Amino acid sequence: MAVRMTNFAPTLNDLNASFEGRNEYIARLCRAPLLILDDFGMERGTEYGLEQVYNMIDSRYRSRRPLIVTTNLSLQDLQHPQDTAHARIYDRLLEMCAPIRFSGENFRKATAQDKLARLKNLMD
Secondary structure, three states, rough: OEEEEEEHHHHHHHHHHHOOOOHHHHHHHHHHOEEEEEEEEEOOOOOHHHHHHHHHHHHHHHHOOEEEEEOOOOHHHHOOOHHHHHHHHHHHHHHHHOOOOOOOHHHHHHHHHHHHHHHHHHOO
């Protein structure tokens, strides 16, 4: 299956760069057989950013194609949004996606600690 994986930071930058091509850009994302959105919730919280996130999620919602979203937001955050703008987005995500919680060690933190230990070893 063809997959398109992206996150919202570069997507918002792309949308911001081409005002005229926004709808086609979102339509292309929605045509992907499977779309994976990484780091959802880390995008800019501006009105423009939220509008574009909503457009993307809503377009995918209406296309009825599979979507995988990764986020550091808790299920509680998604179920109890801070405002109407977020509620519109989160409601669609919760209908489209089955929440799965992954817990465990932060591998980036462990990697950083290993690198620091090696550096200290080199310095001694």
